[in-house]
Amino acid sequence: MLVKHFYRLLLLPIVLILGGCNLVLLNPDGYVAKQQSDIMISTTIIIGLIIVPVLIAIAVIAWRYRASNTQAKYDDKWDHSPQLELLVWAVPLLIIIAVGAVSWTGTHQLDPYRPLDKIxxxxxxxxxxxxxxxxxxxxxxxxxxxxxxxxxxxxxxxxxxxxxxxxxxxxxxxxxxxxxxxxxxxxxxxxxxxxxxxxxxxxxxxxxxxxxxxxxxxxxxxxxxxxxxxxxxxxxxxxxxxxxxxxxxxxxxxxxxxxxxxxxxxxxxxxxxxxxxxxxxxxxxxxxQMCMSQTMVDAMPSRGMEPASAHGAAMH
Structure with a gap:
């Protein structure tokens, strides 16, 4: 029964993805919004490379080492594995670098103040x-x-x-x-x-x-x-x-x-x-009303002149 529920949970992300196919954020009709959608999807997939295996590993380990499974091998002397340490630290680090690269380049290319060079x-x-x-x-x-x-x-x-x-x-x-x-x-x-x-x-x-x-x-x-x-x-x-x-x-x-x-x-x-x-x-x-732009210009000292003293400013 537990295995059956586990497989249903594995299908849940697929159902959610298919259910969002008509979401405008994932399927926009504007070029800029499409690029933003691509960034969201790319970063989600990259992050999923670590999240999905971890979730699967948790389920597998919990099932394998359940109390009723007396056949599972358990080594109480084991406390360290260089290969596992490398996997645990290197993979997340690489994923963080990849997400950072995608986000940094994407946000600079899609700067809202930057005029478009493509339609x-x-x-x-x-x-x-x-x-x-x-x-x-x-x-x-x-x-x-x-x-x-x-x-x-x-x-x-x-x-x-x-x-x-x-x-x-x-x-x-x-x-x-x-x-x-x-x-x-x-x-x-x-x-x-x-x-x-x-x-x-x-x-x-x-x-x-x-x-x-x-x-x-x-x-x-x-x-x-x-x-x-x-x-x-x-x-x-x-x-x-x-x-x-x-x-x-x-x-x-x-x-x-x-x-x-x-x-x-x-x-x-x-x-x-x-x-x-x-x-x-x-x-x-x-x-x-005096416009803010006029107020700022009025407050600036004239070019080539020293800023007015407090007394001079009051007189002005």
């Missing part, structure tokens, strides 16, 4: 293609997307052409959040007054889920959006649909939009203020 495994980024610029702002509890090249903005809906590199610039209005589209690219944090960067590309048309992976309060579970991967023609039609929305996103509209809300519906803005994202980033949306 798929065998296809470099064409020289004549410029990345699609998208500015992202996390609000309570919704997502705001600016398309600077098109002068439009959307809430809780994002779209991009297939095989088009995407350059995200991200910030937050109030609190720390996490921008995550599992099919496209790994998550990156958004923080007030700071900007993070993310590069990605989607390789297949489809509708994909995006959400915040960082708890941010009561409306956290509703902080979701849809990402559309489209061919170029459909993307152009989508842009025209947004432009047909007729609304304008200016300071007044933004003040209303940034108020906390749950399950916010999709909004389209045919026009958005060109400097609104930068003002959100620099914490100076309201009239009369």
């Amino acid at each position: 798929s495994e065998h296809k470099p980024v064409p020289a004549n293609i410029k990345p699609l610029e998208v500015d992202v702002v996390s609000l309570r509890w919704k997502w705001l997307f600016f398309y600077p090249a098109y002068g439009i903005a959307t809430v809780n809906e994002l779209a991009a052409p297939v095989d088009m590199p995407i350059h995200f610039k991200l910030t937050s209005d109030t609190m720390m959040d996490s921008f995550f589209i599992p099919a496209l690219v790994g998550q990156v944090y958004t923080m007030p007054g700071m900007q993070t960067v993310l590069h990605g590309v989607i390789n297949k048309p489809g509708d994909y889920k995006g959400f915040s992976a960082n708890y941010s309060g009561a409306g956290f579970t509703d902080m979701r959006f849809t990402f559309h991967g489209m061919n170029q023609k459909d993307f152009n039609n989508w842009v025209e649909k947004v432009r047909a929305g007729g609304h304008t996103l200016d300071r007044t509209a933004y003040d209303k939009l940034k108020q906390p809300s749950r399950a916010e519906p999709i909004h389209y803005y045919a026009h958005s203020s060109p400097d609104l994202y930068e003002r959100i980033l620099n914490r100076c949306v309201d009239p009369g």
Whole structure:
């Protein structure tokens, strides 16, 4: 009976692996996410090279030296084996080195701040293609997307052409959040007054889920959006649909939009203020506020001049 249960346990990892075949993290449609998936799978297999034999050895030893097995040979004088010591220490060390090498090279190649040099495994980024610029702002509890090249903005809906590199610039209005589209690219944090960067590309048309992976309060579970991967023609039609929305996103509209809300519906803005994202980033949306970038420049001494004394600074 024990052997039967043991074989069932051996089949459990296979069942779990097969059950996860449709998980987007293991089968994404974006080139960057696919590389991240490959790293996860590779490191899991490498680590399994030591974990699985150890688990099997535990079961075999427990079965072989059970109390009822009087035929098992037991040497009470044995206390050391150089070969076993070498196996016990060398194999884990080699596995740690292998996992470290895979992780180090992978994380440097997939640095979110690093522009893409390929859009798929065998296809470099064409020289004549410029990345699609998208500015992202996390609000309570919704997502705001600016398309600077098109002068439009959307809430809780994002779209991009297939095989088009995407350059995200991200910030937050109030609190720390996490921008995550599992099919496209790994998550990156958004923080007030700071900007993070993310590069990605989607390789297949489809509708994909995006959400915040960082708890941010009561409306956290509703902080979701849809990402559309489209061919170029459909993307152009989508842009025209947004432009047909007729609304304008200016300071007044933004003040209303940034108020906390749950399950916010999709909004389209045919026009958005060109400097609104930068003002959100620099914490100076309201009239009369000094931007953080201006504050830092104002605090720096002029080139070629000594820093102002405390008295001089006060006079200034």
